[in-house]
Structures are given as structure tokens and as C-alpha cells.
Amino acid sequence: MGTEFLKIIDVSKAHNVVKNLFERIYSPISVEKISLNEALFRVLSHDIHAHMDLPPFNRAIMDGYAVKSQDTFGATEENPAMLKLVEVVRAGSTPQKEIKSGFCSEITTGAPIPPGADGVVMVEFSQKNEENIELFTGSYPGQHIAARGSDIKKGELVLKAGTILSPDKIGVLAALGYSTVEVRSKLKVAVISTGNELVLPEEDLEYGKIYDVNSSTIYSALESYGVHPLLKGIIPDEYAAVKNAIKHSLEDADLIITSGGTSAGAGDVLREVMDDMGEVMVHGISIKPGKPTIIGEVNNKMVIGLPGNPTAALIVLDVLIAPYLKNFSGCAAHYKPSDKIKLPMASRFHSAQGRMEYLLVKIVGGQVNPILKNSGAITGLSEADGYIKIPKTTEMILEGDLVEVYFFDDIIH
Template structure:
């Protein structure tokens, strides 16, 4: 489908593909201590340099022994073994455990090669050096073997993986003290509009507070990027042009909010035409039709609509995946599910619609979703009260109660 198939509006899928095809990783590689690497993207593959665990160790507190010694053990036939030593974490037993003997062992301690199982302490009766067993045991019982988790040479994490709190202890277990990652993307953010006021300033007739910049910067803070806040720029061609030139000189990405529509005071598109180039403008998406993508001399440009919901929807659905590629991160598709819609939804064919909803599981175990009410692009409470997008396909019309719809739960960026 071409951008002309919907009154000149480019379909969302085409816009996403066009951005991905025109972007590349722009971030240099840096080396960081593991303790500072959370949220950064790996610039090289991580391969295990040792076995994890590095030695056979006990999975619990108990006694290490030969399983064959107690194979006939039962309540009616208790078997006694002689305690000959102990193995604690960091203080292994160094002797040999012969048949008829056992050692005390603690969780994580080395299991000697001369034994083949561990019996948990709750199943034993200890009386001095005499340990009584009333149950049999299987060979390899309660032993964690060397390399059971990772082996030398095994691929651990791939280039392009964004480090999470789950990855840090994994790398620490390998003794990795530093990692090669891509540095933070620099993102300049500015809002345009004569009606916008900063928080704390009094509102005159027709004024509103600049909420978009706060929502944009809040979401960006979870991307681990470096934000450069250019504040509010008045609806003046020269002021906007100068601000965008400065932003282009300082950042890899320039994000504006407002000024990309077709009003007399909407200058962003004209400035972009003068000092850069427009990749596309106006998409078949709701909310967020007046979204602009382009290039400046040194940076990539994203022009978000001025309406608050439109701004955050286009930032999340379009700009975030693009910036992820610029950071060297491998793009992961959004998680989406089918759900039963509990409300009637209004929808005109022609644009992909991201309505705001709340999904849950009913008593029958079915995934259901409800609308958050008014879906106007200026009704930001519809975002605050929601936990997902209800994604309605471009050609779809109204949705009746009970119909299946696609639900996209918010990622940690939004949740």
C-alpha cells in the first residue's frame, strides 16, 4: 500500500520500515564497569570464559556419601554411616570419603569426587559421629554439576542486547568486570507554541502548561539516553530555526513537539525543509497523524504532534524503535495478544488506531479489555488510567461488544 492509498497518509508499517531502512548505529563504543552498565547496549558478544558453577557443589545442607551405601535404607532398616569430616562453602573437604562413611556438607560447598550424592539433613539423624539414614538415595541426588549453567565457550549474550537487572549477576558470575557497550544517544527535546507556559508560571487566557516535554523526557529517561532540554520555543520562524540548528549541533536526535500541522503558525515543517530534509510527514495513524520524520545535517529529526496523547503515542510507537536502532540495539517486536473487548469502540476505516484500554483476566481465564473512556487526542487521562493500547487495524471499522481485538500491553518504558 502506498502513502497515497489513504488520502496521502503513509501506513504505519511503511513508515516504520522506511525509518529502519534509513537509520544506522551512530554511537561509539565505550568500556564501562559492570556496576555502571545497566541499561546500556552491548557492542560485542559475551562468551563464557569458565564453567558455571566452576565445580560440583551441594544444592542443600546435608550429608555427602555413596548412594550405594544406603540403597537398602528404610524406616524398618535404618543404616548408619560414620561422619569423617565436613565441606563448607569456601572450605572444602580434602580427604577421601570411603564406603560406609559420609561428610557434613553445606549448600554451595564442593562435593568431593569420592561421593556421588547428597542427602538433605532433615532426612538424617545425627548422634555424634554416627549418622542414621532411613531412606535410600539416588546417584547424583542434590548435586549441582560443574558447567550445569554455563560452559566454557558458550554464547551468553549477543551484541545488540540491552543489559537488564537479570543480566548483571549473570555476567558477574563469569567474573566479567567490564563490558564494551554503545555510549548513550544524545537527544535534544523542545516544545513550540505561543500558548505554552512552563510549570509554575501563571496562565493567561488561552494558555496551557507544557505537559508534552515532561512526558517525552520521562519516557526518554527510561531509554538510558542523554537528554538535552531546549525548553519552550515561541512560534517564530527564526527562533525555531536557530533552536533546531543548535540542537542539531549538540545531539544525535532532535525531537520537537507541536508545530508540525498545517496552521499559519506551524513552522517546524518549513524549517526542516530549509535546513534538512523530510523523510515523510502525515501518517495513517490515530492519534498522531501529523508526525514528521527527517534528517538535519548531523542528526535525525522526529516531529511529534502537539496534542498530548498524539505526542506520546508517536514517540512510543515510532521514535523509540528508531532510536533503539541508532543505539545499536536489536529491535524486538511489541508483545501483542488477542482479547475480548468488553465495550463498543468507535473507529472509522483508514488509519491504524491506538485506543487506550485496561486489560485483565476474567474468572473464566479469558483475556478481556475495556476502554478508558474518551479517546480524544487531548485527553491524557485516557493514558494515565490505561495499561495497554487497543490496536485497531487500518481497515477496521467500529468494534462491537464481544469482538476480539489486539491488545499491546505497555512495556516498562510506559508502565
């Protein structure tokens, strides 16, 4: 005989349970130091202040001639300024000569400005005659020069804690001389599929068996949330096997997500295992699909039991767990807001009154078409553009009624 559900609770109360568990168990957030080359899309753990000026010296931003600008005032093609060349300064070298009145240095882009010079005349407006340079246009102080500290000044706040390290942010750190950076550690999340009927995709499919869908879909979703998933394989619906899988997962995972075995039937043992190993806070949520979801704690780590049906598992994961994983990893800012638009229903729909329902829908001709497949049909997700939320007090949506559509493209990248 199966275990009965606990008191069925609203989605909002389930959110409060998950929120409180995250705040108690996973705070403060741990930090690790990694190579800058491994930092793409990781989350900065602390503020970065510049320890140097950028650029660190006055540098030319054009090829040309470094001059005292007053020597070039009024220069034209008809009346060029005539200056004597003293040296060539290339990027990466150090000027050896000071620029005095009547003299100039040839300079390349990125090279340090020689002392005494305050402007650069572009090479396009010049002509070299042996050691004499004719300049056909005037310069002014600071022209074509990136002044020391004009980009970033020493001590300036460059990147805030919580910043996602995109390529441009990594470039800033490289410019400041960083080879490593401290980032938030990724939460390690074990992924366990339970079910006597499940086999791996590479195995032969015998009669009565089905391929394991949830491991791959949950793993992929978790990666998009900025956490580090750990595949733990398929476990039969047996007390000892489930208990052993959770016990071993606790050794290297910070959080455990299972799918299947969460209902109150004779073959659903997760609730019993969690009661014996720790505490079950939630078993049963007023949501469709996803009612038999389990939320609990074992050895100061969260254990989430998702339904076995693929659509139910992914919707519960996205609605109930994903917001906290994204917030923990810091990647919430990497997601677009969940845009929603109001569109008319293409047909009448009877809802599951008494439970919040998340109904998969497809947009055709500007109208919302319900996808009427059970939560075990993975093709429902592949056909869906998104879903609509139907309050538990709503019994029917009529043809033409406006509903808010949440698009999957705005939820998972």
C-alpha cells in the first residue's frame, strides 16, 4: 500500500518552502578561484576595483607624428609646418627623446607619447623629406591621444559582484592584468531518474520499457540555470535502491533532484525513503501537472522529487525550482524577462478547477490553441510555444477569451 499525500498546498506556499530552504541551507554562497579562460558566463563573487590606470600611459590612437601642437597651428597644404624628425616610436617601445619646439617623432598606434608632445598629426596629412616632416594640418592638445587613466582610473569600481562574465567583461579583467578571478561556486545538483520501466537511450527497448527522458531534459535545464548537474543514472523503484542512490549523491552533490516515484501508489517509495533519512516538508501541490511533487531535506541538503511524467517534471522544475537556482548562480540577469502577451483562445477549454493549471499552448494565426496531451507525452513540449496559467478558481475558458501566454524562449534562453 502506498504512502498517502501530505496536506496538498498551494503553489505560493510551496514557493515559500523552497525559498526558506535555499536561504537557510545555501547561504552564504561559496567562492572559487578559476582561470580567466574558464570564466565565461560565470558570476563574479566580489567587486573589482582597478589597481592601475588604463591606459597606463599616454598613448597614440593613430599612426602619425607626435608634436608640440603649438608648432602646427595654422598649418595647411599651401603653408605646411616643417618639423625635424628625432626618432620612431613603435607600440611596445619606450620613447628615448623629448619633443622640443621644432621637432617631432614618428609614432604608431598604441605607442607611448614622448615627453614634451601633446598632440598627434595623422600620417595621411604629412610628407616625409629625409629627416624633415611636412605637416599639412594643425593639431591641438590631446588630439589622437588616449590619456593615462582616460578609460579606467586606479581605484575605480570596474565590475560589481554578481556580474556575469561575458566576453567584454573578461576583456576588461585581462586589460587589468588578471589571469584568475574569484567567482561563485556552481551548485552541484544530482539528477536521478527512478522507474523499473526506464532504460538508457543506447540500450535495446524491450516490450514494456521506455527510454529515460527526464535525465537529459532536467540535466539540460539545470545547465541553463547556471548550476553543475551530476547524472546519477536510472534507479529501480525499490526502497533500498532509492535510499542508496540518495545516500551516495549526498557525498558529492549540494542538492538532489529525482524524477518518478513521488506519487502515493504502491511502487512510489521516495516519500518513505525521505521520511526515514530526513524530513519531508511538501508532498502534494495544488498544481496541474505536477501534483505529486516532493520537497524535503536530508543531511542539510534539499531533495526535490519531481513527477515522472516529462512535461510535469519540466514545468514544476521551471515554475518552482528554477527561480532559486538562477538566483543562486547569479544567472537570473542573463535571462530575458518572461514576456507575456494576451491573445484570444481558439476554442473552449475546461480546466482542472481546484488546482493551478499550467496548460501547454501553441500560437496559430494569433490565437491560443491548447495542446491536449497528457503530461507523459514529451511531444507536447516540443509542439508548445509556451503555456498559460489558469487559476484554481477558473472552471472554463471560453473561445475568444484573452489569456496571458508565457513563452518558453523567454524562460530557457
